[in-house]
Amino acid sequence: MPKDFRRYIKRKRDFWWRKAKEEGYLSRAAYKLIQINERFKLIKPGMRCLDLGASPGGRTQVLSELVGDKGEVVAVDIRPLRYRARNVRFIRSDIRELDVESLGKFDLVLSDLAPNSSGHYSRDQARQLRLVLDAYEIAKRVLKPGGAFVSKVFYGEDVEDIVKGMRREFKFVKLFKPKASRSESAETYIVAVGYLKVKRRKRA
Numbered sequence: 001m002p003k004d005f006r007r008y009i010k011r012k013r014d015f016w017w018r019k020a021k022e023e024g025y026l027s028r029a030a031y032k033l034i035q036i037n038e039r040f041k042l043i044k045p046g047m048r049c050l051d052l053g054a055s056p057g058g059r060t061q062v063l064s065e066l067v068g069d070k071g072e073v074v075a076v077d078i079r080p081l082r083y084r085a086r087n088v089r090f091i092r093s094d095i096r097e098l099d100v101e102s103l104g105k106f107d108l109v110l111s112d113l114a115p116n117s118s119g120h121y122s123r124d125q126a127r128q129l130r131l132v133l134d135a136y137e138i139a140k141r142v143l144k145p146g147g148a149f150v151s152k153v154f155y156g157e158d159v160e161d162i163v164k165g166m167r168r169e170f171k172f173v174k175l176f177k178p179k180a181s182r183s184e185s186a187e188t189y190i191v192a193v194g195y196l197k198v199k200r201r202k203r204a
Helices: 003-012 015-023 029-040 058-067 121-142 159-166
Strands: 048-052 072-077 088-092 106-111 143-154 170-176 187-195
Touching: 015 029, 029 058, 029 170, 029 187, 048 058, 048 121, 058 072, 106 121, 121 143, 121 159, 121 187, 143 159, 143 170, 159 170, 159 187
Parallel strands: 048 072, 048 106, 072 088, 106 143
Antiparallel strands: 143 187, 170 187
């Protein structure tokens, strides 16, 4: 049986994948964000949100619906975004090449960035942590005081150290695994709320 066909059959048996298809969402990631928002009440009408690693657009759909016409979603990915709406602006770019200063300020920064799988978990986890830190650096440059940062992370070595560091710059930081995440996956989410906008010393 071809590998792609086996993957399709596995997805067909997946509750959240089928639910996304039935309800018109582009990916199961929509439900991960819905469940995170139900728990932490992060997204409100009129907010500006930055969605890093947005393709194919499941999370962007949810953000667009929740922030409404007076809000804005800036979605970033190196791959095409399949979702379009009047309150969504798409930037096709690697985050390391993003002109961060031109983006303005945001109430919420989300990151679903992940490396292509190599089949070696420890290697993939280390590469994904690097992406978490890259997204976090962007968040610290664009978040409004009191804003929130949410990032996917593959749980493992060094994750608790990252969370500990974030607790110095946010009022509240918690690891949370939505029900829509596969139970066998090491995927979880860092939810950091109440950015304190710590002043940094300028380099001499």
